[in-house]
Amino acid sequence: MPAPRPHLRVAFDLPSAVPGVWHADxxxxxxxxxxxxxFALLDAQLPGGGWPVxxxxxxxxxxxxxxxxxxxxPALAQAAARRVGCVVVVAPPCEPFGPALKxxxxxxxxxxxVRADNAKLPQAQPAALRxxxxxxxxxxxxxxxxxxxxxxxxASPALLRLQVQGLALPGDAAASPGMQVxxxxxxxxxxxxxxxxxxxxxxxAQVLAAQAERRRAAQxxxxxxxxxxxxxxxxxxxxAAPVRLVQASGIAAPERRGHALDRVxxxxxx
Numbered sequence: 247m248p249a250p251r252p253h254l255r256v257a258f259d260l261p262s263a264v265p266g267v268w269h270a271d272x273x274x275x276x277x278x279x280x281x282x283x284x285f286a287l288l289d290a291q292l293p294g295g296g297w298p299v300x301x302x303x304x305x306x307x308x309x310x311x312x313x314x315x316x317x318x319x320p321a322l323a324q325a326a327a328r329r330v331g332c333v334v335v336v337a338p339p340c341e342p343f344g345p346a347l348k349x350x351x352x353x354x355x356x357x358x359x360v361r362a363d364n365a366k367l368p369q370a371q372p373a374a375l376r377x378x379x380x381x382x383x384x385x386x387x388x389x390x391x392x393x394x395x396x397x398x399x400x401a402s403p404a405l406l407r408l409q410v411q412g413l414a415l416p417g418d419a420a421a422s423p424g425m426q427v428x429x430x431x432x433x434x435x436x437x438x439x440x441x442x443x444x445x446x447x448x449x450x451a452q453v454l455a456a457q458a459e460r461r462r463a464a465q466x467x468x469x470x471x472x473x474x475x476x477x478x479x480x481x482x483x484x485x486a487a488p489v490r491l492v493q494a495s496g497i498a499a500p501e502r503r504g505h506a507l508d509r510v511x512x513x514x515x516x
Contacts, residue, residue, distance in 0.1 A: 278405070278433075281388055284320025285443050292406065293433045297321050300386040302379040304404035306395050306430070311339035313410045313425055314392055315347070323351035325388055337362035376403045398430065407431035413442055 278301065280294030289295045297303055297318075307313055326333055333356050335342060344354035375391065382389035395409060406429075413424035424444055429437040 279386075281321045281325050283317075284324070287441050288427060288443060291429060291432075291437055291441065297388055297390075298405050299388055300383050301405035302375065302382050302389050302391060302403065303406045304375075304391050304393060304402050304408070306393055306398055306407070306409040308395050308411055310392065310394070312412065314338075314390075315342075316425060317410060317427075318390055319347065319350050319352060322388070323347075326352055326356055332356055332358040334358045334360060336360045337366070372401050372403065379403045379405075402431070404431065405433065 278294055279299040280292065280296035281299055282289050282296040283292070292298075305314075305317065322333060333352065335357060338359065342354070342357055342359065347354060347357075370391075370393070378389060378391065391404070398409065409428040409430055410425050413426040424442060427441045427443055429441075
């Protein structure tokens, strides 16, 4: 007669806390160090309470140059204040604006900007991302990779994977633009609902608002020129006639107002 099989303990028979065992329904902090993000709402949903140190974090966004600094600058400034060495920025979509970074605690002298002939990370293969993950683990450093939203269906070795988009906050139109962050991958249960995070530093928000207003004005002007080229105008008509014609076509004329930081905003988008 065969010997009786030993009793097998199923998952719910195990004690709630077993050393070295991670339960998938809980955030798996483990021994992975973390750097607070600067957003308490986001920290509460991340294993260890922040960005993983010594691991790759991947951020997906609809357009490059929108939310990179806004999302990582609080943590990066704190980390740079405690460590020596440079902050390496590889192929940034826009020139880093020193005064805005300094206002949040990151000196421009700490930046090392690496130029690239073309954008490589959006087309990065999983093998290349795994090498970045290995480098982050070996050096025990913070490492972010920013890629387009189209990369979401692809496999990624990143320990943490987020998707971020702009968020129009209700109320004061002059308030800092916010962000909505979706956690696509973390060591823990999935998070169905996105997180609405507050905007950036108020002065930087003013710069971004001036930049957006300038872009709207430029688009309005371009549309007006196209309409003028495609329309025969009466030379004897008053000067305001072209404007009335443009408004009648459904193109909203921008509000004419100046901005104290408009000159500063020019440097942001160079």
